[in-house]
Amino acid sequence: MKDTNNKDIKNQNDWSFTYMNYLLFFTGVFTIIIGYIIMYLGKTESVQSVKIAPAVLFIGYCILIPISILYKSRGGSSTG
Numbered sequence: 517m518k519d520t521n522n523k524d525i526k527n528q529n530d531w532s533f534t535y536m537n538y539l540l541f542f543t544g545v546f547t548i549i550i551g552y553i554i555m556y557l558g559k560t561e562s563v564q565s566v567k568i569a570p571a572v573l574f575i576g577y578c579i580l581i582p583i584s585i586l587y588k589s590r591g592g593s594s595t596g
Contacts, residue, residue: 534587534589536587537584537585537587538584539584540580540583540584540587541580541581541584541585543580543584544576544577544579544580544581544583544584545576545581547572547573547575547576547580548572548573548576548577548581550572550576551569551570551572551573551576552569552573554568554569554572555569555570555573
C-alpha cells in the first residue's frame with residue numbers, strides 16, 4: 517500500500533517538460549523575436565510599431581510562454 521502512495525505523490529510532483537512544452541516555449545520565443553523585429557522595422561509612430569508589434573509581443577509573453585509552462589499532457593510520456 518505504501519508503494520502506490522509514493523508513486524501517486526511522485527506523479528503529482530513531476531514537473532518535467534514534454535516535447536509539447538518545449539515546442540510551445542520555442543514558439544513563444546520565436547513570436548517574441550518576430551515582435552521585436554516588427555517594432556524595429558517600423559517608423560516611430562507607425563501602426564506597425566504602435567499596434568502590431570505590441571500585440572505580437574503580448575501573445576508571446578502573456579499567452580504562449582505561460583501556456584508552455586502550465587501545459588501538462590494527459591498521457592504521461594516524456595516525449596510528447
